[in-house]
Amino acid sequence: MRAAVVEQYKKPLVVENVPDPVDDAGGVIVDVKACGVCRSDWHGWRGEWPGFTGGDLPHTFGHEFVGVVSDAGKSVTQFKPGDRVIIPFTLGCGHCWFCRTGHSNVCPDITMPGFTYDGGFAEYVHVPNADSNVVPLPDAVSFQEAAGMGCRFMTAYHGVVEVGKVHPGDWLVVYGAGGVGLSATQIASGAGANVIAVDIADDKLDLARKVGAVETINSSTTEPIEAVRDITGGGADMSVDALGIPTTLRNAVGSLRRRGTHVQIGMTPEGEGGEVALTINDLITNEIDYRGSFGMPTVEFRYLLDQVSTGKLHPGDLVTRAIGLSDVNEALDNMTTYKTVGTSVVTDFTH
Ligand SMILES: [Zn+2]
Ligand SMILES: [Zn+2]
Structure with a gap:
């Protein structure tokens, strides 16, 4: 598959062919249709968060992705190939006390696609514990608008509405x-x-x-x-x-x-x-x-997505550019100089 890979911190991402991700029994593979570019990617790209990424390169960032399930593991019951989905950027283990009480965003065994493993600046991403982590994306919400929710909109929603x-x-x-x-x-x-x-x-x-x-x-x-x-x-x-x-x-x-x-x-x-x-x-x-306030637990997505589906909230208004994988470099450079206005979303995964 094609991916925009960080081979050296602070150096341009390289768009190249890399191996497809492998599914496991409880996970799904998401065929990525759109992925937002975020200041968190910028922090990671600069090597500032080795605690999240393990410090290993090469690495593929991208944690604001949506798409279609292309493969579901044999123990997954809630999702099947073809389902439109949005993925929280914090994935819980699904069985600890925090996950079971609706706070998957602070699970002690959290994983974060694009940080703790390879993410959505690529054609495909593995999402573990799919039944408890993956969120169905209503047909009324386009992939680009949903990617515009990225971490920013969901994080803001949780922070303002639930935490604040x-x-x-x-x-x-x-x-x-x-x-x-x-x-x-x-x-x-x-x-x-x-x-x-x-x-x-x-x-x-x-x-x-x-x-x-x-x-x-x-x-x-x-x-x-x-x-x-x-x-x-x-x-x-x-x-x-x-x-x-x-x-x-x-x-x-x-x-x-x-x-x-x-x-x-x-x-x-x-x-x-x-x-x-x-x-x-x-x-x-x-x-x-x-x-x-950190991210948003899976269970809260329902309230946010219903308000987007019915046109009460408009995360798509914040998407200012649809770009290709290689354009992520320009988006990151603009963040260095605080020049970005609104959000860039990768929608072309061919170059
Ligand atoms: Zn957990
Ligand atoms: Zn983000």
Whole structure:
């Protein structure tokens, strides 16, 4: 099969023929029809997350894929060849306490296609424990739109709706108007929140307005915490840091009113080693509720997909380009310079 392979970190991916993945009894092989390109791929491509990838090269990234089942293992009961499917980027073991209670996204034995093994910048991908991990994709949702849900839309949905418990009328500030931030903006706005989007790029803020932000702040020219306090009359009810750099994380927490809720979705980059300093006494005395949010458990997909099928949510609005495998290089390069607007989705797996 064709795949876009990382042979050296930070060097262009090589589009080449590689062996097809092999199925097992509980798994399926997915014939990939579309795969989103994500900042997480960029982190991995730069070699920043050896804990996820095992540090072994060559490696095929791509964790935002959808397609059609081409082979189902002999113990798979819920899926058969020809089924349209979407794959969560976090796959659970299917039998631990967390998986059984609906929290497959925090399974201790998690696997992640495109990270812990070869993923969707390729024609075919193996998905283990299919009955508990694979999600049927409604006919009303196109492959390209579904890939646009990627990790960003599902991650934002889980973060805003399930982890953050957004309420209608909440002031919600979203730091970072990339894929996750724009998704969070659309989802929170759809849920009735007043969303303020913060970024350093006006074109991204324009897109944030198009998907529902009622206010935008360009933080390269305006001090965002004060601006949020002015707009909201004292601070946001909820903040989302969709980026994960120290500045956005601290500004997001600092933008909250007392008793506000912060949802951290963006992972910190290489230089921070996963650590960002916060003034803990402020969290205590202001009773700030700080929550981490990771991916989305399989069982929650139903709610998200039903809202997409009925036209209430539009993840396809965030897809700005359909590309071929070799174009992933340009998409990654644009992330290095923070030039990407919206999401690129691979739909051509021939070159
Ligand atoms: Zn599990
Ligand atoms: Zn992703």
